[in-house]
Amino acid sequence: MTATTHDVQAEILKAIAQETRLSILELLRDGERCVCEIFPAINYEQSNVSRHLNMMQKAGILTRRKDGLKIFYAIKHPEVLEIIDLASAIMKREAGSRHDLMRAI
Amino acid sequence: MTATTHDVQAEILKAIAQETRLSILELLRDGERCVCEIFPAINYEQSNVSRHLNMMQKAGILTRRKDGLKIFYAIKHPEVLEIIDLASAIMKREAGSRHDLMRAI
């Protein structure tokens, strides 16, 4: 029960570190979206997307807003997108160094 | 086989988003360490720590250097620590808003 600092950090990062959730977060980069807009866009079952959104909200990185039937989710902390961008930076540099390695052979 | 952008991003972030690995990365913040220094510090089996280090190296976030018997691991990209720090920032803000919620009741 006693959650350590690393437990909480891991919970937040795990909420971001998954293919489907990254697709969702990329959509939410432009602003809030409802489930009905998201799941056709990324081509997954509505239930699956709903679970992912719920999970991210519980992890504290998404907000939830009800409007009639629809429920709109949005990114809560701008740091989430910064984290994704940093991961992209690592990815690109890694791809580059692998190219260098290729060329060296 | 065709790895998408999100697959690679997720692989990098997953390599960070785990309690034990966060402990290891925190140790590596001060510079390179060998397995023999790390596993007693975080109180896990040597084999377990070895696997985590190997996994992070394959994900591209750690470097590996051999020196006699010992093998030294180090953080390869400074962005890794930035990501952890951003997660901390989110964590603190969340903790704050939860306090506000508590006080509001």
Place this chain on the structure above:
DNA sequence: ATTCTCTATGAGCGTTTGCGCATACACTAT
């Protein structure tokens, strides 16, 4: 060659994850 130290790997186990299908729930509209 033997022994000692450090690291990696095989095997096994319980838990968690991500997914789809079907169904329940919430709200709106007629």
Place this chain on the structure above:
DNA sequence: ATAGTGTATGCGCAAACGCTCATAGAGAAT
């Protein structure tokens, strides 16, 4: 009340994860 739309949840399943114990490799030292 009934039907329709949007969202959440129960269930089951295959795969991945994280861990430990035991063992194998690799290199140093005697």
